[in-house]
Amino acid sequence: MDRRTALSTLGGAMLAAFSAQVHSQSLSGRTLRFMVGYPAGGVADFIARTTTEGLKGALGATVLVENRPGAAGNIALEFVAKSAGDSGVFGAFSNSQLTTNAFVPQLVPKNVDPLKDLVPVIALVDMILVLAVRSDLGVKTLDQFLAKAREMGPRMRMGLAGIGAPHHLAALLIQRAAGLDMLLVPYKGGPPMIADAAGGHLDAVITTVPVGGPMVAAGKLNWIAVVQPNTIASLPGVPSLAPILKGETIPTWNGIFAPAGTPAAVLNELHAAMQTILHSPATTAKLRTNGLEPLNLTRAETASRLADEAAYMKDFLSKVKLDFST
Numbered sequence: 001m002d003r004r005t006a007l008s009t010l011g012g013a014m015l016a017a018f019s020a021q022v023h024s025q026s027l028s029g030r031t032l033r034f035m036v037g038y039p040a041g042g043v044a045d046f047i048a049r050t051t052t053e054g055l056k057g058a059l060g061a062t063v064l065v066e067n068r069p070g071a072a073g074n075i076a077l078e079f080v081a082k083s084a085g086d087s088g089v090f091g092a093f094s095n096s097q098l099t100t101n102a103f104v105p106q107l108v109p110k111n112v113d114p115l116k117d118l119v120p121v122i123a124l125v126d127m128i129l130v131l132a133v134r135s136d137l138g139v140k141t142l143d144q145f146l147a148k149a150r151e152m153g154p155r156m157r158m159g160l161a162g163i164g165a166p167h168h169l170a171a172l173l174i175q176r177a178a179g180l181d182m183l184l185v186p187y188k189g190g191p192p193m194i195a196d197a198a199g200g201h202l203d204a205v206i207t208t209v210p211v212g213g214p215m216v217a218a219g220k221l222n223w224i225a226v227v228q229p230n231t232i233a234s235l236p237g238v239p240s241l242a243p244i245l246k247g248e249t250i251p252t253w254n255g256i257f258a259p260a261g262t263p264a265a266v267l268n269e270l271h272a273a274m275q276t277i278l279h280s281p282a283t284t285a286k287l288r289t290n291g292l293e294p295l296n297l298t299r300a301e302t303a304s305r306l307a308d309e310a311a312y313m314k315d316f317l318s319k320v321k322l323d324f325s326t
Contacts, residue, residue: 027088027269031062034092034256035080037073042190043127043208043290044073047254048092050286051124054277059269065092072164073097074109081109081117085261090121090270094254096166099310103317107164115310120302121256122271124278125292129170129227129252130235132212133204134197135220142225142239145204149180152203156182159193159205164322166252167206170227172320177245197221209234209291228252234291248316251309253295255302271299 034052038044048065055063068076073093080091098114101107131145139145149156160168163186171184185202187193190211197205198220205212206227215221223235229242229249242249256274258267277283278294287294297305 027266027273028060030088031064032059032088032090032270033064033066034090035076036065036067036092037069037076037094037097038067039069040067043210043292044092044094044254046210046290047125047127047287047292050283051256051274051278052092054280054283055273058273058277072101072107072162074101074107077101077114077118078109078112080257080259081112081114083259085259085263086266087259089259091118091257092254093118093257094127094166095251095306095309096169096313098257098306099251099313100164100166100169100317102310103314104164104322106322115306117260118257119260119262119267120299120306121258121267122274122278122299123253123255123295123297123302123305124274125254125287125294126228127166127208127252127254128232128291128293129167129206129208129250130212130238130291131174131204131224131227131241132197132207132216132221133224134200134202135222136200137203137222139224140222142241142244145224146178146180146244149178149182149204153181154183156180157201157203158182158184159197159202160184160186161190161193161205161207161211162186162188166250168322169316169320170206170250170252173245173248173250173316174227174241176320177248194221213291230293232288232291232293234288251305251312267299 034048036045036048052063055061077097080089083089102114133139139148158171190207193205194211194215196202198215216223223238225239225241227241229240231240284294
């Protein structure tokens with residue numbers, strides 16, 4: 001083989017390799033798998049399916065949402081964290097799976113470090129937490145709730161949708177900030193907790209609009225206050241707990257995360273496509289109707305927010321006690 005032929009062959013091989021690399025970093029024609037750490041039908045599942053359903057048209061990709069519940073979301077999280085960066089596997093996770101579980105011995109993932117082994121693709125929505133009470137408690141305002149809770153003390157039964165969940169941490173924050181001493185009752189999920197509250201077996205709950213809304217509409221529960229600093233359009237007249245919490249809150253949002261080795265081109269392509277879908281009028285309206293507020297952050301802003309929240313939650317969790325014995 002002469003020198004010219006050798007150079008031509010080498011150049012062709014390099015061009016083929018470059019073309020293959022570019023193709024491997026494009027999402028067109030690929031199968032994208034989004035792992036959800038909770039059962040189908042829940043809020044996390046709703047967010048994942050609502051925000052990814054337009055990706056087939058936007059990217060020309062096959063999109064699958066897979067539910068892998070268990071271990072406070074860690075089964076799905078560990079699967080994504082251990083996946084190859086070019087596998088097309090992503091996680092549709094809550095921020096608490098990274099910023100809370102990592103600092104709670106009973107919830108910490110095994111053999112992975114979520115804050116190092118995962119990278120954020122996009123912050124999707126703030127998941128709004130709301131304080132609600134059973135309607136026959138005789139409480140309709142935040143001031144009335146606080147007065148009633150102080151009067152009842154431990155006889156005030158507050159339902160929790162899981163130990164260590166954002167709902168639980170919000171209840172602990174409210175107790176600490178307002179000087180309350182309620183009886184916290186853990187449940188394995190929101191639906192059984194809401195059913196007990198509607199049946200009069202609980203006095204108050206921290207819940208979400210999709211989970212608690214039907215019982216409010218049925219007259220079984222009353223909305224009292226939004227945990228987050230801002231009020232939301234879907235609950236007009238319901239105030240924020242911000243004045244009571246004195247600047248603190250429990251950050252609660254859902255996003256898409258990728259294995260740490262995922263190429264930047266893939267992260268950017270997926271972020272851009274999902275950002276367009278997320279802020280389309282139809283998707284925005286569907287999310288807000290369910291008490292979910294779309295976010296608008298760059299990848300860098302999301303990573304910075306996650307790091308700040310991890311530092312805050314590490315400090316917060318060092319000051320409260322999570323009882324896993326019940």
